[in-house]
Amino acid sequence: xxxxxxIVLSLLVACSFAFAGGSSxxxxxxxxxxxxATAAETETATTTTTEVPDEFHIGIVTGTVSQSxxxxxxAEALIAEYGSVDEGGMIQHLTYPDNFxxxxxxxxxxxxxxxxxxxxxxxxxxxxxxxxxxxxxxIKERRPDIICIAGEAHEDPGxxxxxxxxxxxxxxxxxxYLMVNTAHELGCDTFVHISFPxxxxxxxxxxxxxxxxxxxxxxxxxxxxxxxxxxxxxVGIAGAQQYILENxxxxxxxxxxxxxxxxxxxxHTEPLLSQLLEYGGYxxxxxxxSPLMGYPGALxxxxxxxxxxxxxILERVENAIVERGGAGRFGTWAYSYxxxxxxxxxxxxxxxxxxxxxxxDRDDIMAAYGKYSxxxxxxxxxxxxxxxxxxxxxxxxxxxxxxxxxxxxxxxxDVEVPEWCYTISG
Numbered sequence: 001x002x003x004x005x006x007i008v009l010s011l012l013v014a015c016s017f018a019f020a021g022g023s024s025x026x027x028x029x030x031x032x033x034x035x036x037a038t039a040a041e042t043e044t045a046t047t048t049t050t051e052v053p054d055e056f057h058i059g060i061v062t063g064t065v066s067q068s069x070x071x072x073x074x075a076e077a078l079i080a081e082y083g084s085v086d087e088g089g090m091i092q093h094l095t096y097p098d099n100f101x102x103x104x105x106x107x108x109x110x111x112x113x114x115x116x117x118x119x120x121x122x123x124x125x126x127x128x129x130x131x132x133x134x135x136x137x138x139i140k141e142r143r144p145d146i147i148c149i150a151g152e153a154h155e156d157p158g159x160x161x162x163x164x165x166x167x168x169x170x171x172x173x174x175x176x177y178l179m180v181n182t183a184h185e186l187g188c189d190t191f192v193h194i195s196f197p198x199x200x201x202x203x204x205x206x207x208x209x210x211x212x213x214x215x216x217x218x219x220x221x222x223x224x225x226x227x228x229x230x231x232x233x234x235v236g237i238a239g240a241q242q243y244i245l246e247n248x249x250x251x252x253x254x255x256x257x258x259x260x261x262x263x264x265x266x267x268h269t270e271p272l273l274s275q276l277l278e279y280g281g282y283x284x285x286x287x288x289x290s291p292l293m294g295y296p297g298a299l300x301x302x303x304x305x306x307x308x309x310x311x312x313i314l315e316r317v318e319n320a321i322v323e324r325g326g327a328g329r330f331g332t333w334a335y336s337y338x339x340x341x342x343x344x345x346x347x348x349x350x351x352x353x354x355x356x357x358x359x360x361d362r363d364d365i366m367a368a369y370g371k372y373s374x375x376x377x378x379x380x381x382x383x384x385x386x387x388x389x390x391x392x393x394x395x396x397x398x399x400x401x402x403x404x405x406x407x408x409x410x411x412x413x414d415v416e417v418p419e420w421c422y423t424i425s426g
Contacts, residue, residue, distance in 0.1 A: 052354050056121040057085050059092045059114035060346055063127060066237060067098050068266055070290045071126045071151075074342025077308065077372070082350070085117070091346065092117065096129060101198065101232045104131040111135035115143045122349035126151030126342045127288075128160060128167070136163035147349055147359065151341040152288065156203040157383050161392045166359055168341060170288065171380050171397035172204040176211030177421045178412045179284045180219065182402055183260035185410070186328065188282050190222040190255045194244075194263040194272070196230040205264055206426025207386075212262075214424060224255060231267040241271045248275030260284055269294030273330070277321075282329045285402055290336030291317045299324070310335045310373075318405040327406025334403045335373035344369040360394055369398070377401040379413040386425040 060078065062071040075093045083089015094110050097103040112135045114123050123139060125132045128150035136148040140163070150167045153160040161167050180191050193212060199205045216223040231240040244263075248271070252259065257280035263272055264287050273294045276283055286293040291314045296303055299320040306312040314334050321330050348368035351357035357364035366378060380398040384391045402410040 053119075053121065055119055056090070056353055057092055057117055057119040058082075058090055058346055058349055058353075059094070059117070059120055059123040060342060061094045061096055061111050061114070061123070061125045062342060063100075063129075064095045064098055066267075067231075068127060068288075068338055070288070070292055070336040070338030071342050073292075073308075074126070074336070074339040074344075074372070075346070077339070077343045078346040090350070092120070096131075098237070099232050100129045100131065107131040108135045108138070112138040115139045115146060120146055121353050122147040122149065124149045124151060124342070124345045124349060126338065126345065128153040128155070128164075130154055133160050133163045147352065149345050149349060151345050152338070153204075154202060157392055157395050158385065161395050165394060166345075166365075167392075167395045168345060168365065169204060169383075169395070169397050170337060171399040172208040173211065173383075173397065173421055174379065174381055174417045175399050176208040177215050177417050178399070178402070178415060179262065180212050180215040180221065180260075181415065182284050182331070182404075182410050182412060183282060184219045184221060186260075186282060186284075186404070188221065188258050188260040190224060190259040191216055192224045192226055192251060192255060192259055192261045194226045194228050194261065194268060195265070196228055198230050198232070199264045200426075203426055207424065208426075210424045210426045211421050214420070222255075224259075226251070228263070228265075228268060231265060237267045240265070240267055244268050244271040245275060248272060248281075249279045252276075252279045252281050257281055263287065266293065270297040273298035276329070277324050277326055283331065285331045285333060288337045289331075289333035289400070289402075290338060291332050291334070292336055292339075293332065295321075295330075295332070310339075314403065321405040328404060331402045331404040331410070333376075333400040334409075335376050335400065337400065340369050340372045343372045347371055362396065365396060366398075373400070377409070377411075377413045381417075381422075384422060386423060 060075045062068060062075050065072055079091045079093060082091050085092040096107040096110050100107045107129060108131045111125055111132060114120050123146055132150055133155050139146050139148055148164050150160050150164040152169055153167050183191055193209055213223045229235045229240040229243050231237045260282040261272060263269060269286050273283060277298060295317045301316060301320055303313055348357060348365055352359050378398055378400055382391055383395040383397055401413050404410060
């Protein structure tokens with residue numbers, strides 16, 4: 001498989017997620033996808049807008065500040081640019097419950113209720129938690145004209161792709177290899193994976209974990225599974241975070257300071273970072289990476305004066321990390337993934353409705369992402385079902401280059417992901 005490269009075009013990054021050998025001369029991009037399925041590609045019908053409406057609304061549903069702040073801030077960026085529906089603008093932003101697993105019917109109602117607006121033309125859910133598929137089905141039953149887009153879907157790819165017109169997730173296949181490989185390059189000999197049963201029941205996370213295990217085996221590293229409380233369980237966010245605070249020091253003493261830690265849940269990130277800064281260990285990047293993911297709280301930083309300015313945010317976080325002696329041990333993506341997905345998919349939907357973009361065109365999607373991550377290096381692959389060998393044309397997977405505080409970019413977009421990574425199931 002060819003590896004990908006990316007050339008930045010001024011402030012917009014446009015890249016294409018093409019099948020092997022594909023490239024876009026117009027953008028100066030060559031991006032390699034996962035091995036192409038031999039079976040016929042499964043396609044979901046694409047919503048096509050033939051006439052631009054005089055007025056339309058875009059709905060976006062995210063988690064709350066406590067569960068997924070970056071996703072919410074991306075929605076706020078859209079509102080700042082296009083205005084809120086409540087004030088005569090274009091964007092309608094809603095949030096689903098923190099305890100979305102126990103309040104799934106509420107989540108479905110919140111998402112599906114956007115179809116009540118006769119001007120609604122697209123609905124984006126980021127993160128697309130369980131219940132999103134059913135909500136999209138209800139929307140399509142009533143309003144087939146509404147474009148349904150899922151960002152970072154929690155439901156299995158084949159499930160969400162059957163109801164969504166477009167799904168955009170982090171590249172769990174490539175990252176399963178790249179995060180461990182980066183830890184190895186930084187001198188780590190152990191990789192600790194912190195999760196819980198609900199997450200490990202997801203195909204995306206279970207496959208990534210399986211790839212991480214095999215990568216550790218190939219690189220001569222130890223892989224350690226740790227089960228932590230689910231923040232959506234009875235213990236709540238506070239109880240889940242307390243568990244991390246109470247145990248991280250013991251884990252470092254047990255596995256050594258040359259251990260890289262990874263957690264699959266956003267709420268676990270801040271307490272984990274605070275303890276690693278105190279006692280040692282490495283953190284390559286978050287499950288949904290961002291310089292805002294856990295770092296401000298762990299470092300006690302106030303970033304209100306640089307809100308939305310990710311180069312400035314990254315610089316401030318990096319300076320604080322280096323001052324605390326963490327240079328070379330803590331990484332992230334330079335631009336928030338959650339923020340970019342919310343804002344980028346909203347912008348993409350607007351362009352599609354206005355006839356400026358094609359819904360499933362990889363160049364168009366990444367140009368929209370690029371508006372909110374100028375200069376970032378992106379990579380990615382195409383989702384392929386390991387069992388059936390079938391690809392999903394409407395399921396895009398992406399990742400951004402890893403930036404290590406005090407060290408710089410790791411240039412992982414130049415690293416070749418082995419073919420065997422695409423053959424491992426969870």
